[in-house]
Amino acid sequence: xxxxxxxxxxxxxxxxxxxxxxxxxxxxxxxxxxxxxxxxxxxxxxxxxxxxxxxxxxxxxxxxxxxxxxxxxxxxxxxxxxxxxxxxxxxxxxxxxxxxxxxxxxxxxxxxxxxxxxxxxxxxxxxxxxxxxxxxxxxxxxxxxxxxxxxxxxxxxxxxxx
Amino acid sequence: xxxxxxxxxxxxxxxxxxxxxxxxxxxxxxxxxxxxxxxxxxxxxxxxxxxxxxxxxxxxxxxxxxxxxxxxxxxxxxxxxxxxxxxxxxxxxxxxxxxxxxxxxxxxxxxxxxxxxxxxxxxxxxxxxxxxxxxxxxxxxxxxxxxxxxxxxxxxxxxxxxxxxxxxxxxxx
Amino acid sequence: xxxxxxxxxxxxxxxxxxxxxxxxxxxxxxxxxxxxxxxxxxxxxxxxxxxxxxxxxxxxxxxxxxxxxxxxxxxxxxxxxxxxxxxxxxxxxxxxxxxxxxxxxxxxxxxxxxxxxxxxxxxxxxxxxxxxxxxxxxxxxxxxxxxxxxxxxxxxxxxxxxxxxxxxxxxxxxxxxxxxxxxxxxxxxxxxxxxxxxxxxxxxxxxxxxxxxxxxxxxxxxxxxxxxxxxxxxxxxxxxxxxxxxxxxxxxxxxxxxxxxxxxxxxxxxxxxxxxxxxxxxxxxxxxxxxxxxxxxxxxxxxxxxxxxxxxxxxxxxxxxxxxxxxxxxxxxxxxxxxxxxxxxxxxxxxxxxxxxxxxxxxxxxxxxxxxxxxxxxxxxxxxxxxxxxxxxxxxxxxxxxxxxxxxxxxxxxxxx
Numbered sequence: 001x002x003x004x005x006x007x008x009x010x011x012x013x014x015x016x017x018x019x020x021x022x023x024x025x026x027x028x029x030x031x032x033x034x035x036x037x038x039x040x041x042x043x044x045x046x047x048x049x050x051x052x053x054x055x056x057x058x059x060x061x062x063x064x065x066x067x068x069x070x071x072x073x074x075x076x077x078x079x080x081x082x083x084x085x086x087x088x089x090x091x092x093x094x095x096x097x098x099x100x101x102x103x104x105x106x107x108x109x110x111x112x113x114x115x116x117x118x119x120x121x122x123x124x125x126x127x128x129x130x131x132x133x134x135x136x137x138x139x140x141x142x143x144x145x146x147x148x149x150x151x152x153x154x155x156x157x158x159x160x161x162x
Numbered sequence: 163x164x165x166x167x168x169x170x171x172x173x174x175x176x177x178x179x180x181x182x183x184x185x186x187x188x189x190x191x192x193x194x195x196x197x198x199x200x201x202x203x204x205x206x207x208x209x210x211x212x213x214x215x216x217x218x219x220x221x222x223x224x225x226x227x228x229x230x231x232x233x234x235x236x237x238x239x240x241x242x243x244x245x246x247x248x249x250x251x252x253x254x255x256x257x258x259x260x261x262x263x264x265x266x267x268x269x270x271x272x273x274x275x276x277x278x279x280x281x282x283x284x285x286x287x288x289x290x291x292x293x294x295x296x297x298x299x300x301x302x303x304x305x306x307x308x309x310x311x312x313x314x315x316x317x318x319x320x321x322x323x324x325x326x327x328x329x330x331x332x333x334x335x
Numbered sequence: 336x337x338x339x340x341x342x343x344x345x346x347x348x349x350x351x352x353x354x355x356x357x358x359x360x361x362x363x364x365x366x367x368x369x370x371x372x373x374x375x376x377x378x379x380x381x382x383x384x385x386x387x388x389x390x391x392x393x394x395x396x397x398x399x400x401x402x403x404x405x406x407x408x409x410x411x412x413x414x415x416x417x418x419x420x421x422x423x424x425x426x427x428x429x430x431x432x433x434x435x436x437x438x439x440x441x442x443x444x445x446x447x448x449x450x451x452x453x454x455x456x457x458x459x460x461x462x463x464x465x466x467x468x469x470x471x472x473x474x475x476x477x478x479x480x481x482x483x484x485x486x487x488x489x490x491x492x493x494x495x496x497x498x499x500x501x502x503x504x505x506x507x508x509x510x511x512x513x514x515x516x517x518x519x520x521x522x523x524x525x526x527x528x529x530x531x532x533x534x535x536x537x538x539x540x541x542x543x544x545x546x547x548x549x550x551x552x553x554x555x556x557x558x559x560x561x562x563x564x565x566x567x568x569x570x571x572x573x574x575x576x577x578x579x580x581x582x583x584x585x586x587x588x589x590x591x592x593x594x595x596x597x598x599x600x601x602x603x604x605x606x607x608x609x610x611x612x613x614x615x616x617x618x619x620x621x622x623x624x625x626x627x628x629x630x631x632x633x634x635x636x637x638x639x640x641x642x643x644x645x646x647x648x649x650x651x652x653x654x655x656x657x658x659x660x661x662x663x664x665x666x667x668x669x670x671x672x673x674x675x676x677x678x679x680x681x682x683x684x685x686x687x688x689x690x691x692x693x694x695x696x697x698x699x700x701x702x703x704x705x706x707x708x709x710x711x712x713x714x715x716x717x718x719x720x721x722x723x724x725x726x727x728x729x730x731x732x733x734x735x736x737x738x739x740x741x742x743x744x745x746x747x748x749x750x751x752x
Binding site for chain 1: 276287
Binding site for chain 3: 108
């Protein structure tokens with residue numbers, strides 16, 4: 001069976017209650033689901049014998065600048081055994097701007113999620129060390145949100161005196 | 163050299179002493195490479211066998227500010243890094259000069275964004291601005307020669323009566 | 336390096352450093368442990384990386400890296416400029432191998448927009464990417480040797496690197512940060528003198544690399560300083576997300592040029608270098624052997640390079656030739672539209688990754704049909720590789736920290752984006 005069909009079949013068999021959406025663009029498979037199921041789906045994909053998605057390449061977020069479900073958290077995972085890449089997506093709303101962490105499954109996700117927190121303001125539940133990554137701790141804004149201007153807010157970052 | 167700095171007239175003795183001191187200062191300019199990003203690689207390249215910087219007297223690139231007199235700021239300075247650069251600058255002993263290498267230090271360069279200081283002259287006094295992204299090593303050597311000319315014309319009494327800066331370093335007790 | 340008091344270090348960082356231990360007073364340094372700041376300005380941290388080390392005497396108990404001193408806001412800027420305008424910015428990501436980043440970005444945009452570059456352009460891109468790999472590995476070797484004390488090697492490898500920079504100078508006009516590739520091909524055709532110089536360089540590269548290696552490979556001090564330092568097992572390496580030579584030094588045979596071939600790598604004959612031990616010496620040997628394999632690939636490219644055009648022929652998306660813009664009307668209009676309004680790829684998103692000298696460089700681009708991307712995420716290898724530092728450094732001494740950071744070979748330009 002082809003790998004994409006194998007993945008969809010396995011996910012549907014093991015998680016009958018979760019509502020998956022499968023899309024394909026330019027030969028890449030993307031799976032979207034609800035944000036509560038993140039940890040169990042990722043754990044299954046990591047542990048399964050045939051799939052073995054052991055390498056988490058990237059965790060990032062998208063700001064759609066719309067009223068409902070403003071953010072989407074995206075995970076790119078790679079299977080060394082099958083040389084196959086998969087994208088997972090979960091929507092996050094501004095009112096409840098939090099999602100569970102996957103750093104217990106892949107250690108890479110630790111810093112990547114810190115970067116998402118720094119840039120977008122999405123916090124991760126049960127994260128071992130949720131601090132800002134790039135901006136100083138006293139910085140109050142989240143730069144990659146669409147309402148933050150490119151030139152920054154004057155006075156938000158201090159300079160030494162001449 | 164406090165004595166000849168106090169002699170204010172330009173007599174034969176003071177100008178000779180001045181010339182001797184400036185000549186020795188300019189031929190042994192020890193740079194402090196504040197290498198931050200891409201321009202630092204071109205600065206390293208100006209130390210390699212092809213564009214030797216050692217033949218200009220800058221034999222050693224000391225990474226400790228206490229032993230240098232020229233600070234070459236090479237690379238984009240962000241707001242977070244600007245405090246570090248200023249701290250290092252304050253730790254350098256007088257007389258000191260600054261080269262702003264590259265477009266990012268001169269004016270923010272191609273980065274017009276929220277985290278990049280648009281020009282290090284906002285918090286440091288700069289002597290030479292180098293253009294280029296990154297400037298070729300020959301360009302850096304040209305700037306070094308200009309600094310050497312500037313040092314050659316300086317006199318000892320330019321460096322007296324400077325107020326001590328407020329240092330933000332901690333004292334080890 | 337200065338001694339810090341409790342007020343200087345941010346409380347959250349102290350929490351991260353101390354972990355579960357809460358009964359350590361930081362001011363009483365003689366009896367207890369010490370927090371040392373290996374600051375952003377340091378000769379051996381490969382850029383502006385701040386490491387906070389918790390030391391017991393000279394042994395490192397914990398380490399917290401702090402990034403962000405070179406955060407220039409690339410991703411925000413990418414959302415505000417067109418795909419073409421972003422190409423020079425990609426140069427400055429991994430500034431030791433600028434051509435490789437250009438190739439990675441243009442491949443990602445071409446995948447998004449559905450453009451295919453002509454074969455000659457693909458071969459030229461492969462050639463410059465492999466030359467960039469050699470250049471980056473030469474600096475990595477030299478910097479690692481300099482960090483552990485062998486200063487001569489640094490000057491010798493930089494001398495070799497100068498020859499590569501001369502080649503790029505002839506090829507596209509700039510020694511460094513060239514922005515040579517364009518969406519749809521490369522900026523200009525490879526001149527015969529550039530190709531002749533590449534051949535000359537490759538012919539004398541092997542002996543010169545042997546010369547540099549002879550200084551180090553049997554040097555007792557070098558081997559003792561690197562052997563057994565910073566060991567990472569294969570599962571830990573995959574879980575931490577290491578890619579590139581750091582992963583291949585731990586025995587995992589994973590190379591994106593073989594796993595998901597791009598350009599014409601499936602027609603090239605090269606080995607994927609792996610060493611089993613997983614320590615700093617293994618990572619060093621991986622880099623040296625990879626430089627040799629890259630020279631082999633360049634030799635094959637020079638033999639196989641086809642003749643032909645160097646820019647794709649898609650008038651609505653790819654910039655037309657300069658001579659035709661000045662003389663014909665259609666091309667002038669297309670040039671105006673593309674430069675001012677962007678190339679408008681179809682709505683969609685892709686993730687495309689290539690094998691950079693440091694690891695896997697990935698671009699995640701989302702297009703909403705307009706000239707600017709809606710989002711551009713750069714998955715930089717150095718950022719993820721640096722995450723392994725606290726794991727590798729535990730239990731070693733301060734001088735080993737320097738060797739470990741040198742063997743991971745981070746570049747802060749891409750780690751901080």
